[in-house]
Amino acid sequence: MSDVSTKAPVIRLRGVSRTFTGPVDVTALHPTDLEVAQGEFLAVIGPSGSGKSTLLNLLGLLDRPSGGTYELGGVDVASLKDRERTAFRGHGIGFVFQSFHLLPYRTATENVVLAQLYVTRSRARRTEEAVAALRQVGLGHRLDALPPTMSGGERQRVAIARALVNRPELLLCDEPTGNLDSDNSELILRLFEQLHAAGQTIVVITHDHEVARRAGRSVTIRDGVLRDTVEAIGGT
Structure with a gap:
């Protein structure tokens, strides 16, 4: 595992909360403190409706907190204007989702090329x-393949390549094995372990305890409250 102890955190949350206002206000995330070190592999585990989404x-800069401060790579991103947030997100965060979100009529290479819109x-x-x-994710032999001709595991690896191509500081994954069978899930988890060993910072949002077990550290979220858990067994 990479030595992350002496490096500044990639993520630092201080009292970050999110309340949705309406006839009855709903607090989806209670004031939360969290730090994720450079090169760390963190799993956030919780059931549906727990506040994971x-x-x-908030971590992916797709929403703004109601309170608190969020520093990403040392930058107070909660205060950025919309255009600045979009550019920062494009450069600094790579997203991997449960649904692969690949264009079916574009090759694997073309799908990854499209992720570089904000890079000159x-x-x-x-x-x-x-x-x-x-090639980094093991798909050098499928460069010209169209997504409908690929397995679920291959499509997810294309999505991971797309997330990595701009060399983001943070790889943010939402249920990345949720649409995969056990064999392909294992391939993806091994790939995450390899990326982690190479120094990539990874945060995985999941309800799957096996995914959390493979991370270097895990925290739980329930009813909008984030809590530390013991170090996960396994990983690199």
Whole structure:
């Protein structure tokens, strides 16, 4: 496992909360403190309705907190304007979702190229970077394949390559094995372990205890309250 003890945290939440206002206000996330170190592999585990999606949207800059401060890579992202948040998200965060969100009529390479919209590179360089990312996840032999011709595990690896191609500081994953069988789930978890060993910071939101077991650390969320749990057994 990478030595993360002396490095500044990638994520630092201080009293971050989210309340949805209405006839009756609903607090989806109670004031939360959380730090995720550089190179750490963290799992956030909880049942449906626990606040996982709210936390994911806040960490991914898809929503703003109602209170508290969120620093990502040392930047107070809660105060950024919308355009700044969009650019910061495009460069700093790679997303992996349960549904792969690949364009079916684009090749694996083309799907990864499209993730580089916010990066000023030539078309040839974007293609080179996409090919390198696909090779990194073991898909060098499927560069021209269309998603409908690929297995679920291959499609998820394309999605991971797309998330990695801009070299984000944070890889944020939402139920990444939720649509996969046990064999393909194992392949994806091994890939996460390899990325973690290479120094990638990974946060996985999941309800799956096996996914959480493979992470270096896990926390639980229930009724909008985040709590530390013991170190997960296993991982790299």
